[in-house]
Amino acid sequence: MPVPERQEYALGPVCAAVPVTIGPVVATMAVSLPVPQVDRLAVVARQVRCGVGEMSPSFVL
Template sequence: MRSLTPYSVRCEGDLLRRLDAVRRAQVALEQQEYAVGTVCSAIPIQVGSAAATVAISLPASDAQRLHCVTDRLRRMEEATLTTLAFSISI
């Protein structure tokens, strides 16, 4: 695997463990793994056979806010999907 930053996951075993943790927690968190100076969270979305992700990045200096922002993002995503599901069923 090719590292994007000095913080990127570097071996397959670590990657598989991280993916398993994401599956259990239903959120992916990363700290400067994709871009130095940023932290990110991503929430998987699945509707039927369609899969997507909603993600947010913050400056690394705001890393302490990532969990709070992720919770807010999840609430917004759930509200949006509920609205879409309701409008489709009419």
């Protein structure tokens, strides 16, 4: 599940930390959107997580 934040460091963006696991490796990616698109944040974060999972054979951390 992404961890959202709203305008924590700057006015305008909403962000989410997206957990990513590739085998035993755990990492985090950030997703940022403009505040008016806050309703899309969870969907976009899920897409990022799934997309990284699909790339995992060629993903180098």
